[in-house]
Amino acid sequence: MSPAEAAIRIEELTKELNTYNYQYYVLANPTISDYDFDLKLKELDALEQQFPQFLDPDSPTQKVGGDITQRFDTVRHRWPMLSLSNTYSEQELRDFDNRVRKAIGNDFEYVCELKFDGLSISITYENGVLKRAVTRGDGVQGDDVTANVRTIKSIPNRLKPNGYPDLFEIRGEIFMHRAAFQRLNNERIENGEMAYANPRNFAAGTIKLQDSAEVARRPLDCFLYFLYSNERNRLFSNHWDSLQAVKAWGFHVSEHMALCSSIDEVLAFIAKWEQGRYDLSYDIDGIVIKVNDYGQQEELGFTAKSPRWAISYKYKAEQAETKFLSVSYQVGRTGAVTPVANLSPVLLAGTTVKRASLHNANEIARLDLREGDMVFVEKGGEIIPKITAVNLLKRKPESQPISYPLTCPECGTSLVRKPGEAVHYCPNDEGCPPQIVGRMQHFIGRKAMDIEGMGDETIETFFKQGLLHNITDIYSLKDKQETLVRLDRFGQKSIENMLAGIEKSKEKPFEKVLFALGIRYVGETIAKKLASHFKNMDALAAASKEEIESVYEIGERIAESVTEYFAKDVHREQLERLRQHGLHLAIEEKTNERLGDALSGKTFVISGVFEHFSREELTSLIESHGGKLLSSISGKLDYLVAGDKMGPSKLAKAEKLKVPIISEQELLSMIN
Template sequence: MLADIQERIAHLTTELNAYNYQYYVLANSVVSDYDFDQKLKELEALEAAYPQFKDPNSPTAKVGGDITQKFNTVRHRWPMLSLGNTYNEQELREFDERVRKVVGDEVTYVCELKFDGLSISLTYEQGVLQRAVTRGDGTQGDEVTNNVKTIRSVPHRLKKGDYPEEFEIRGEIFMHRAAFERLNKQREDEGVQTYANPRNFASGTIKLQDPKEVAKRPLDCFLYFLYAENRNKRFDSHWESIQAVKSWGFQICEHTALCVTIDEIIDFVNHWDSERHKLSYDIDGIVIKVNDYAQQEELGFTAKSPRWAISYKYKAERVETTLNSVSYQVGRTGAVTPVANLAPVLLAGTTVKRASLHNANEIARLDLHEGDTVYVEKGGEIIPKIIGVNNEKRVTHTAPIVYPSVCPECGTQLVRQEGEAVHYCPNEAGCRPQIVGKLQHFIGRKMMDIQGMGDETMETFFKLGLLRKIADIYSLKDHQEELKGLARFGEKSIDNMLTGIELSKEKPFEKVLFALGIRHVGETIAKKLAQHFKHIDQLIAASAEEMAAVQDIGGRIADSVYNYLHDPQHLMEIGRLREAGLQFEIIEQEVQLAGNSLSGKTFLISGVFADFSREELAQLIESHGGKMVSSISAKLNYLVAGDKMGPSKLAKAEKLQVPIISDRDILQMINQ
């Protein structure tokens, strides 16, 4: 029996540490909060009964996850502890009883929404934001200041006010559901992996290396707790401090309440259990804190949690229904995505008929069989997801769901690239959804933005044989008589469409490159490639290594672009588009001088900057008379250095005694 207990403790420890790594480091939720907490409680109970088997690396002694290696690691002045949590009313009442036993009956609580986002700690000195640090492992976290500065609701500098010279304020970074859906749709259109929920998207965004990319993703932040030296001399309670930080310019959540009795707390919990779906962002529970600071100190802490606070966590909404079938969707990049077709069921206020199955790995993990009774969950997931099977209701002798080996649309053998979970159909020239998807992508608003054409138009023209390749769009003017015979295509509609096609020829090279639909090449990557190589011929001539050397490109993207541009069919298509008059080179515009303060000086830019892209900084320098060069020499006047600058450049500049300046120094030189 002891051997079984030891084995169970070891298994739970390994399993929960893996879940923690996925959640905190990789920003990936692979298990529901409820299931995680139940396993953690089981492990805590076993370790208490059999301490000799407790692993030194047990998740019961940890707050968060490991530190990523991408950012500077900063130690928290005040540890970022996690909260004890519960899923039932009785444990809330027991928490209230414990508190009153220690501090008496004169107690009030602050009830706050528990945001489903990324915890952050902000440090201000003299009213200026100095550091932003993630939770990390609770004692130290990643410094992500430049990324957090892109969040509009986080003030960089406070107005004059009665705040401490130095203080720390903590909160939660999150993404509103509407922004999540829009950005996820954009990722889907670009053929890159989508995020499961807003929390993962927000966490993944904050850990990006380029603040410019972070700024393109609309994050938000609520602040909810203040730390400072001698805080208790300035404020008597948490509620008082939160009202103060609001007056200093911080965004706090309006749905926060003072409660006196446990019944008021439970009413608050129940109210938001039903009303949370009306919010624009996700919450997964309620946080209850003892209001009075002196009482908080009297109650104290356990090793990992404050005794004066607890979180009530809502169970993710889960329903049972029948799996009718699994269908497979083929996207424009050839990715084959399985979708579960369900017996209609009401979930979180909407009728659910379909749920995502993501990929073949997920089908295998669930061990799905035909006609299974499945658990469907929404919770923090925007898209309903099958999270398990009720094996007790499984009909005997039913066949397992087998992921297809051939494309469900064209019958081509599917391929799976090393390191990817998704299967692809390689028949891009003969697979209907891929052809139509590429046509629809090409005419999109952020691509060629062809007015008078839409997704339905592309479907219709494909069915009629008018379009097979994107270059065929520019031959439609030769088929006007055929177009006039189509329903809903009057002469004016045809004229508008042909005008839109003609105007699209003026779109810049970066838009054309994005519109080609190269796998892994989104709007930003297309722009960086176009600006770096200037001309399609130079891009075609470049090696994969040369492409990967461009900022933010990397090996996987470079391989995809290289393979695309060395496919004879693609080169033929590009040739037809060039003949049609599309732009395949950057048109260098004459720089309009805004001043001559940098005249006669040469500059080289290296690294990443918080407020400028390198292209914007170069344009600024040239517009004030400066000259950009591509290498370091003794004749270089200034090296403009940002974060992540290569050590070899820095060493060479120091050896040649080239002055090293920042983007702020450039602005000062211009202003002077």
């Protein structure tokens, strides 16, 4: 695959996965199977490793969750809620075991737990009293849903005195038992409401309700499974002991777990519950495996998004056969046309499946899909599955291959498909309704202009009412208040909040504005690089394709896309109106301060458990005095900062390469 093709595919996968994350975490309405999502994520990760120039720090491969809603207060996690790497393969599980053994030796144990199919939650207790409950969100920050969590009967609001720390967080999974799900779903159907697809969606939708009284009416449950506290290592040396303790403190801990001394025992536990899961009253989708000892967990450490001391094994998806009826086509904000398969409803993994994403024309051709075909579909507990194959034995002789449309299904413009690209695009970016709406929705998004009080539905409504035609019209809404108050569901207070959010967005820096424009291939990281290099919008707009391409890690396709964007008079006119509205179209240079230069030019690796500092504190200490952290030991390393329970392999490598090994006290002496 060429770099140009890789850039295109990376953008496609990033867009798809971000959409799936939003549907899963925010809307509690997933549209793809876990298995299919994981395959796409692995494909994206492999491409980013092969073509690191296209790696965006905000790529789905670097994220641990989805987005956060705008309806609850946002709270930053004291300890980030990382996701687990996962596998469907026994061999990959054995590879994980080998990596662990290589790092910490053979003297360790695993704790195996059920992987509950629910909503992750982090609950803070102070002096035994429940103070705050926060959803995973994007892993760094989440939604404060304390009032709703207090209504869950299996979560204690106050603990009896029993030796717990003054301040701690406990992580768990909120879920709904299948019987309760069925009963409540039947009530919704009788009331003419849309049914939820599965218990996980119902639980997630419930915890995000604004009315805690309604939450209390729905029988949610919660298993707690991980403790965080500054005092944890003083109280316990391992995860298993902490689980026994939190159970004694009054928390609901699953009884189905095991302490295993080998990977074969782990695999036996997995095999036991592959069938045993159907006898449970709630859904699980796999098994979580964790290294038991806290010191060994510290030694193994973390990647950017997951711990190296834990992994989840996910059970493979169920499969069913159904009839393929037709294809629908959806147009996104960049003009990409995505085909969607419409299926004869079929029950699969406890839910009714009616649709499946087909991604692009290549996928339709690969499957040789024809209307009326009987197809095999798979899913792993979500709503929209993957078509894996066609049952050719049941194909009708008169069936005809699907002809991909030549014109846009929304505006009728002839579609284009550039050489080397898999996706068809509608080039009518200023006249195709879903593209116009999609660009405005992107512009107001949290990672772009972050306009509070204005959501995707608001944009759609204003577009249909003729109040918005492009992004610049957003800043003219203050002159249309008389029209706004006459619209349904728009009260004076909500209008005031929205207009205040629009005004506040003018404070966003240049790189945010550049990203918000929605230029194809220009993600957050590329926007920062371009802003940093060209300093202002005028310089960027005047730059040639070659000048843009000369910027570090900016490829030909990105440069071509940027110059095409600024070549259009309509875009230049919009930018001038944004300037008149007071948006920042130039970068504000800032200088970073640090505490000292004692470690300037020196490189460090931190390993082990320390008496006075956490690894995070040592990292901050080194960087604030000019030092640089490396990820691994090599001949270029200046110092290995060694603590207790350091892995034998790291120690041996440092000694072999004659890297100086220092303690935390010696590090402090260097600084002082």
